[in-house]
Each structure stands twice: as C-alpha cells, then as structure tokens.
Amino acid sequence: MLFTDKIALDGTRRTGDGYLVADAKVARTGIQIYHGREVGKPEMDQVRVFRPEAEVFSDKALASFAHRPVTNDHPAEAVGARNWRQHSVGMTGGDIARDGEFVRVPMTVMDQAAIDAVEAGKRELSMGYACDLDFTAGTTPAGEAYDAIQKNIRGNHLAIVAAGRAGPQCRIGDSWAAIPPPMETPMKTLMVDGITVEMSDTAVQVVGKVLQQLNDAKATVDAQDKKITDLTTAVSTKDGEIAVLKKQVEDGKMTPQQIDAAVVARSAVIADAKAITGAEVTADGKTDSDIRRAAVDAKLGDAAKGMDDAAIAGAFKALRASVGDADTDPVRRLSIDGLKQVGDARQQANDAFSKSVTDLNAWRKEG
Template sequence: MHLTDRVSLGDVRITGDGYLVTDARIARTGIQIYAGREVGRPDLDRVRVYRPEAEVFARDALASLAHRPVTLDHPDEAVTAKNWRRHSVGITGDEVARDGTFVRVPMVLMDAAAISAVQDGKRELSCGYTCDLKFDAGKTPEGEAYDAVQTNIRANHLAIVSAGRAGSDCRIGDDADEEQGMTLQKVTVDGITVEMSDTAAQVVSKVQKQLADATAALAKANTDHAAAIAAKDGDLAKKDAEIDALKGKVLDAAALDAAVRARGDLVAKAKAIAPGVVTDGKSDAEIRHAVVAAKIGDAAIKDKPAAYIDARFDILAEGVKPADPVRDALRSGPAPAAQTTDAAYTSMVTGLQDAWKGQQKGAA
C-alpha cells in the first residue's frame, strides 16, 4: 500500500554552490488518522492506524529512508531508476537517526526551481512509502485504541509540498490532499461541527470519550445513590409500620382493667351455665362455643356462625347468675366438721359425755 506522511521542513542553509541543505523529521510513531478511502476502506469515515515503535525504528525501515529521491510535490507514480531524472530535485542523506518518537534524516536540494519554491514558503515535507496494513484492532501500550497496524514500512521518496500541518508532526494523506492543502477532520463539539487537524481531532475525541465515560460513571453513581436512599426509606417505613402496629396492641391501664373484668365476667357466666366447662387457655369465642355446645349439643350449632353462638350464649346467661364463692360461704355458714371413725376418739367423746353420771352416784 502506498501512503504519504507530512512534516515541516527544518532549518535550512544554502551552500556555496547554491544547494539547499536541511535536516528534517520525516516520520513518527503512534496513531495517525486516515480517511477510510486512503487505506482501501471507503465504508469507513476514518481509520486509526498504529505505527509501532518496533516498525518505525526497524533497521530496514530506517535504511529505506537513506538516499531517497526528493521531489517537488508527489509524482503520479512511484519513483524508480526509470523516472528518477524526471522527478528528482534532490536526495536524502544516509545519517538517518531516531529523534524521540520521530525519524530525522538529512537532505539536499539541487534544483533551482525547488529551492526557490522552498524560499517562497513551500516548506512542508511528505514522505511517500509502502507498508503492510493489517486491520487488527487493539490498544497501544499507552492505552490508545486503534483499528489497524502498519508493518514493513519502506520509503520511496520525499516530496516538498505547499501545504501541510504546521510544526514537525507527521501527516498521512493522498496526493490530492497534498496538492489541495491540509485535509481537516470534521468533529462535532457540543452540537457544533468544526474542522480541525488530525492531531487536534484525536485530542478532542479522546477528551470527548473521557467526558462521556465520566458522565456515565456519574449517572450510575447517582442512580445507585438514589436506589440506596429508596431502599433505606423503605426500611424506615417498614419499621415505622411495625412500631405503629405494636402500639396498637398495647393496652393502657383502664383498657387493661376493663379487659380483665370482661374476662372474669365471661368465665363466671360460663361456669354458672355449665359448671364443668373448661375455660383455661381458651379464647372468649372458644368459651362461648363450649358453653353453648354443653347446653344444647354440638349438632345443634354445627356450621353456625360466630354471631349465632354469641346470641345463644347471651340467652343462656340471662337465666343464671354467675357463681359467687364468697356470697355462698356467708349464706351457708361454716362447713360442718369432718366426721371420723377413729375408735379412740369415739371412746374419748363417750367418756366425757357420761362423766356426769358417775358424779350423781357419789352424791347419793
């Protein structure tokens, strides 16, 4: 695949022979943005291409930048021995060196028209090269995402172009872009579409992603917080309901006294109506049911509603008075002494009863 990069021409000097000599950065590592059509993917608007350090600074890649023809604008064909004389206006040197994340190479222009063009402001450089492009998405060691990777980078020529990115950053583009000027990327920022350089577009895209991630994280935190508050509110409401329910079950002193009296009256009536009825451990309704059943039989009240049982109990209670042990004891007097059949006790009582008879005989 034939591709091109752009960089700014470095400081220049003119030799005694009139040649222009300079030393420039012409390639770099990292991610560069391509239009999809530039890399054979017209279905994509843009492609993030990663140039690994190992590929950019590979020995063969660096060696390919030495002794390359320099052209004025990109030719319509690759520069070879057959067309070199027609296209070349200079040549690169052999002292190719790494300069941070860039590749620096010396060059000399020997064509007067090309030198004049540079002096008039045509100072951008664009490296034409071939490479293998593999669409294999991933992330750089710095965590930046990419869509494809460049390998086997080999330089063909270095062109002087009229427009390009300011500074020494590299730029990839096709010939039409180089002839017409710098290609700008369209980026939407806060609803407004603006055009900017690839580097600026990458920075904006990265910041937009970070902002979107932060916004999503904040929204999730707010949602989780709201859910936690709602859960706590639910727990508090449940506790309040339980407290209110317990309060409703607690009797005050007067109500407790009334409940005790009512229970006592019920038990007394039940015992008066049916003395043998068991009341311990039974509810009020169970006591009424047992009393009515004892008086009129279970069959008579089978499947009868509670209201019927209560009414029958009240009717039975009207004809009796509740037992009053204290009142009954006062009316009947003290209980008779218990009788005994003990012979000694009987003999003693008889002797005391007949003692007066002996006294009468002595007196006579």
C-alpha cells in the first residue's frame, strides 16, 4: 500500500547553479491519523496507524529513503524509471540519518518552478512510501491506542506540498498537518415501511430509488392479480352461460311426435306451394316462410312487394284455396292424413302375416 506523509521545509540554501538544497525530516515514529478511505477502510472515519521505531529505523527502511526523486506535489502513481522524467524536480541524497523520532534526508530541488513555489511559501514535505499495513489493534509502549501497524516501510519519492502530516518540525525537514476533524454528514429523515430513519442525503437517494422499485414491482403484481381475478370471474360467467345453454338445448330437443308433426306441416307447405305455382318447389335450405313468399311472389309479382310475413301467410292461404283440392297429390295427401297411412300399411302387413299363419295351422290339423 502506498502512503504519504507531510513535513515542513526549513533551512534551505541556494547553490551557485541556482539549485535549492536542504536537510529534510521526512518520516517519524509514533501514531499518524488517516482517513479510513486512505487506507482501504471507507467504513471508518479515522484510522490510527502506528509506526514502531523498529520499522521506521530499520536498515532497509533508511536505505530506501536515499536517492529518491523529489516531486512537486504527489503524482497519482508511484515514481519509477518509466515516469521519472514526467514527475521529478529534484533528488534526495544518500546520507540518511536518524534524528530523534525522525528520519533526516538531504535533498536538492533542481526545477525552477518548484524552487519558486518553495520560496513563495510552499514549504512542507510529504514522503511517499509503500508499506504493509497490519490491521491488528493494540496499544503503543507509551499507552496510545492504535488500529493498525505499518511494516516493511519503503520510500518511493519526496513531494513538496502545501500541508503535511508528520508535524510542524518537518518543514523541508518533515511537516505533518493534523487531519481535519471528520465533517458531520447532514442527515435527512426518511419513512421506511412506517419507521422513521435518519440517513445521509446519498443514502436517502439510494433507499428512495430502491423503495420506488419495490412500489413499482408491487403495482405490477397487483395489476396481474387483478387481471387473474377478472379472468377467473369471466371464466365462471362463461361456465354459467354454458350451463344455461346446455339446459336450453336439452329443453329444446324435439320429441318424436313433434318431429312427425313438423314433417307433416312442412310437407303441406311444399304441396300447397306446388299447387299454387304449378311447378316443382325447391325447398332445400329454405324456411316455411321462404317457401310461402316464393309462391306468393310467383303469383302476385310486384303486388307482393312490401308484404310482411303475416300478409304473405294470408295471401298464401287465399291462393291455395283458389286452386281447389289436390287430394290426388300423394304429398298433399300425406300432409293432410299425416303419418297415419304409414302406420295403417304396417298394420295391414301384420294382419296379412297373422292370417297366413292361421291358414297354415289349419292345414296341419286337416292332415
């Protein structure tokens, strides 16, 4: 993990070439305060990071502060050979030493714009370095509580900045600006499922969006439920209608007697129409009313136009009466006598069969 630490720059001097040189306190032991987001713990407002002497002043840590590039503000990335030309405005020296609780490093600023910035008041330093961060809480030998420990500290670059983290002693030396107190997040009140909840403005927006999605989903489900209810009701209604229609069909079925009567009545209409027109009658697909109207139209022509069914029936009856009897017509005879003749013929056949049986039995007795 890459860290930065700020220290102030004091005791500078210019060389004959115009460079600015100084001895800088660039690191210190003890506890430094970081925002949680700086150390990968955004859920924490502040993180107390402990740097033990054993880590800060280890041989490898001290050696890593030598011959590091000096930058004007921290770059957004670690400095190396690939981007040194882009970021470097100077260099640290190789005579690294412990100075109390600090690490002192000689430095040279070679870029004129950076030198001008320092002389205009930009006089704090911030050491950029990598380390391992062990989030094991504990207490320092001095009794200070901490949340994490830095281990394997390795310097990367030394930045000239406007404010530092390592304390006022660190001015092109090593300055450490106190971390500002956490800003109070303005809270808003939101009603969630009948419960009043206080939350940040961002949280209100997020929760509000989720609640709206839930409401929309519920509305969709309610609409589907209503549609299902409506369809169920419609099906039940149709079932009732079907039951009624079935009953009507059952009730409307014709008995054999009714069928016989209907056949006789229709045959009579056909026979009467034939008697009126003197021609064969085509009855297929026609009702009795159609047959009567055709016969009346054939006889009366335009005079029949505009007649309703009742008038047609009257005209048909009058025309039939005017042509006389037609008992010789078997169809007419059938329409008058009905199906009785069929029954009479069957009875005659039965009588004849019975008589033959009687005669046969009589012959047997004689023999």
